[in-house]
Amino acid sequence: MAHVENALAAPAVLQEVKPTSLPRPALVGHHRSFSWISDKICGIVEGETPAWWWWCFTIACLIACFTVGGITYVVATGVGVWGHRTPVNWSWPIVNFVFWIGIGHAGTLISAILCLLRQKWRTSINRSAEAMTIFAVVCAGIFPVFHVGRVWYAWFLFPLPNYNYIWPQFRSPLEWDVFAVSTYGTVSVLFWYVGMIPDLALLRDRFARAGRLMRARIYGLFALGWRGSARAWSNYEMAYLILAGIATPLVLSVHTIVSFDFAVSLIPGWHTTIFPPYFVAGAIFSGFGMVLTLMLPLRAIYHLEDLITQYHIDCMCKITLATGTMVGYAYAMEFFIAWYSANPYEGFTFINRAFGPYAWAYWIMISCNVVTPQFFWFKAVRQNTTLVWILSLFVNLGMWFERFVIICTSLTRDFLPSSWGYLSPTVVDIFTFFGTFGVFSVLFLLFIRFLPLMAMAEIKGVTPQADPHEGPGHGHPAAAPHA
Amino acid sequence: MAATPYGLIATFETPAEIYAAAKQVRDAGYQHWDCITPCPIHGLDQAMGLQRSIVPRFSLTGGITGFCTGMSMIFYMNGFDYQLTVGGKPFFSPLFAFPVSYELTILFTAFATIGGMFFVNGLGKLYHPVLKYEHIVRGLDDRFFVVIEARDPRFHAGHTRALLERAGGREITELED
Numbered sequence: 001m002a003h004v005e006n007a008l009a010a011p012a013v014l015q016e017v018k019p020t021s022l023p024r025p026a027l028v029g030h031h032r033s034f035s036w037i038s039d040k041i042c043g044i045v046e047g048e049t050p051a052w053w054w055w056c057f058t059i060a061c062l063i064a065c066f067t068v069g070g071i072t073y074v075v076a077t078g079v080g081v082w083g084h085r086t087p088v089n090w091s092w093p094i095v096n097f098v099f100w101i102g103i104g105h106a107g108t109l110i111s112a113i114l115c116l117l118r119q120k121w122r123t124s125i126n127r128s129a130e131a132m133t134i135f136a137v138v139c140a141g142i143f144p145v146f147h148v149g150r151v152w153y154a155w156f157l158f159p160l161p162n163y164n165y166i167w168p169q170f171r172s173p174l175e176w177d178v179f180a181v182s183t184y185g186t187v188s189v190l191f192w193y194v195g196m197i198p199d200l201a202l203l204r205d206r207f208a209r210a211g212r213l214m215r216a217r218i219y220g221l222f223a224l225g226w227r228g229s230a231r232a233w234s235n236y237e238m239a240y241l242i243l244a245g246i247a248t249p250l251v252l253s254v255h256t257i258v259s260f261d262f263a264v265s266l267i268p269g270w271h272t273t274i275f276p277p278y279f280v281a282g283a284i285f286s287g288f289g290m291v292l293t294l295m296l297p298l299r300a301i302y303h304l305e306d307l308i309t310q311y312h313i314d315c316m317c318k319i320t321l322a323t324g325t326m327v328g329y330a331y332a333m334e335f336f337i338a339w340y341s342a343n344p345y346e347g348f349t350f351i352n353r354a355f356g357p358y359a360w361a362y363w364i365m366i367s368c369n370v371v372t373p374q375f376f377w378f379k380a381v382r383q384n385t386t387l388v389w390i391l392s393l394f395v396n397l398g399m400w401f402e403r404f405v406i407i408c409t410s411l412t413r414d415f416l417p418s419s420w421g422y423l424s425p426t427v428v429d430i431f432t433f434f435g436t437f438g439v440f441s442v443l444f445l446l447f448i449r450f451l452p453l454m455a456m457a458e459i460k461g462v463t464p465q466a467d468p469h470e471g472p473g474h475g476h477p478a479a480a481p482h483a
Numbered sequence: 484m485a486a487t488p489y490g491l492i493a494t495f496e497t498p499a500e501i502y503a504a505a506k507q508v509r510d511a512g513y514q515h516w517d518c519i520t521p522c523p524i525h526g527l528d529q530a531m532g533l534q535r536s537i538v539p540r541f542s543l544t545g546g547i548t549g550f551c552t553g554m555s556m557i558f559y560m561n562g563f564d565y566q567l568t569v570g571g572k573p574f575f576s577p578l579f580a581f582p583v584s585y586e587l588t589i590l591f592t593a594f595a596t597i598g599g600m601f602f603v604n605g606l607g608k609l610y611h612p613v614l615k616y617e618h619i620v621r622g623l624d625d626r627f628f629v630v631i632e633a634r635d636p637r638f639h640a641g642h643t644r645a646l647l648e649r650a651g652g653r654e655i656t657e658l659e660d
Contacts, residue, residue, distance in 0.1 A: 033625065034521060034624060034625030035624055038624045159560060166565055166567070167560035167561060167564065167565050169561065169567055169569060170560070170561050170579060170580060170583060171561070171569055171570075171572050171579045172569075173582075175583070176583055176586075179582070179587065180586050183586040183587070186590060186593070187589060187590065190593050190597055194597055194600075198521075198522075198623065201623055202620070202623040202624060205619055205620035205623055206624075208620070220609060221609070224601070224606040224608075224609070225605070225607065225608050225609040225610065225611055227519060227611055227619065227623075228520055228622050228623050229517045229518070229519060229604075230505075230518035230519070230523075230524070230527050230528070231517055231531075231533060233520065233522075233523040234523075234528045234533050234536050235536045235538050235603050235604050236523075236600060236604065237523050238535075238536035238538045238600075239536075239538045239596050239597060239599070239600035242538065242542045242592070242596045243593060243597070246542075246546075246589045246592050246593060246596075247589075247593075249585075249589065250586075250589045253582070253589075257582055260582070456521075457521060457522040458522070460521055460522040461522035461523055465497070465498070466498055466522055466524065466525070467498065468497075468498035468499045468501070468502035468524055468525065468527070469499070469502075469526065
């Protein structure tokens with residue numbers, strides 16, 4: 001924003017060289033007007049609840065019952081009903097925790113990192129991706145909280161005075177994790193809410209105009225009296241930029257700290273410096289997999305093709321490809337370091353991963369995480385939304401197996417062969433994890449029903465007609481007529 | 484009871500129109516006035532003559548507070564109040580205290596930034612005379628308004644209306660407080 005008046009005066013040399021304008025794909029198809037965008041997104045909230053929504057909601061609630069039932073059983077009986085036994089003393093719960101936290105990372109990446117990089121295509125997907133982040137953190141949080149065993153003591157994790165007069169032990173990466181994840185959850189909610197205020201204000205006024213005063217009051221309460229003032233926008237944009245600026249190191253730190261849970265230990269296969277960047281790349285990879293899994297059906301159901309265009313899908317596929325390839329590189333590099341370090345334990349761990357009793361899981365991981373994204377090199381694949389959706393499911397599956405492989409192969413084969421074992425989950429493990437997809441879906445369905453699922457103000461801001469300097473030499477020569 | 488006038492509101496159709504109008508109102512020397520736009524308009528801050536936002540000051544304060552809170556909390560708890568011997572490690576070191584302090588820096592910065600933005604924008608105040616304007620919903624949807632407040636020393640019902648008309652404003656309406 002600064003020095004914009006100076007920037008408006010194009011350098012004289014541009015008149016002589018007449019640069020070719022870069023072909024930029026339209027971010028909103030068919031030159032849709034501002035009011036079309038408002039009607040489209042608000043219409044979803046204002047309209048009748050569709051029948052498919054009730055069906056999905058009912059099914060999601062039923063699936064969520066598996067988590068409720070599993071957790072109730074665990075609390076009533078004890079964590080022994082889960083399948084972990086010595087030497088694997090944390091298994092599915094930590095796998096599920098890392099899996100869900102990783103999913104959340106794409107939301108913050110889209111809303112924060114792509115905001116700093118001025119990737120305007122983020123505007124169509126950031127709201128729902130941030131919602132996905134929050135709901136994924138909720139699902140992730142269930143596992144460590146109940147894994148402590150006596151869940152009513154979970155508050156001991158926080159530095160609160162208790163009757164034992166003992167404080168948390170801050171040398172433990174698990175304690176760092178408590179702070180990382182709770183900060184991540186809180187900042188994600190704040191970021192999501194702040195981004196939503198202008199859209200809630202629009203909904204408030206639309207409901208008021210339609211005479212639905214109860215709804216107008218509820219949305220109005222959360223819109224905090226927003227009225228689109230340019231003075232307020234100036235502060236708002238600054239605050240949003242700062243939030244993006246702090247959420248970026250936050251998202252990188254969260255999965256770094258999650259990886260410290262492993263990397264700070266001395267277990268072969270965990271004790272590596274590659275873990276933080278490798279976990280972050282994997283998290284973004286899995287998160288984009290989930291964004292594609294969620295957004296493609298939404299796009300089809302609500303006919304959002306003009307807002308989530310082929311260009312958006314292309315961009316998401318390319319990020320999935322890039323991060324998937326990084327993850328593949330990390331897998332290869334782990335093997336290389338295991339050999340290069342000449343450490344027999346490290347070498348054994350990796351040979352055991354690929355050819356030991358968990359080889360099946362390892363090769364599922366490799367085929368889903370390294371091979372699947374390579375299809376996104378091809379334009380024909382990226383343009384086939386059904387195929388993209390199916391591939392995104394494989395990405396989700398593969399990333400769950402990645403965490404499973406890391407945790408179980410290392411723990412079942414530690415230094416003493418006498419303590420070797422094989423982990424088999426119990427039905428409680430499986431049901432509890434299965435149910436979290438229901439919990440996630442319930443929350444996501446409520447979100448798309450009651451909140452604006454796209455950031456309308458931000459989408460309007462990136463359309464050519466929002467540019468006051470439209471015309472030759474000022475950015476968008478093909479500005480659409482304002483409808 | 485006769486309502487006191489709050490000011491005049493004028494409607495504009497496009498960002499380019501309100502951009503030009505904002506420059507005119509700024510150059511006419513008004514202080515208490517505002518633009519209502521559905522999305523941030525690039526360069527409108529400068530056209531209105533706004534200063535750089537002060538929100539970063541809140542953020543910096545929050546960040547420093549967060550970092551100091553983290554470090555001093557960990558020093559107090561693990562290094563002073565109840566020393567736990569674990570693995571022969573030091574009772575306090577800024578290295579192991581760093582991850583938690585780092586997260587608290589971000590957490591406090593986020594709260595300070597948002598709290599500061601709410602404070603300077605007066606968010607949370609649900610009533611505002613502009614919100615009573617019958618077409619306000621268009622201002623959040625697809626229209627652009629300029630509001631000049633009656634408390635501005637240069638405000639004059641006739642002259643201000645003429646200025647808004649010259650700037651291309653339509654449907655110039657008086658707002659009540």
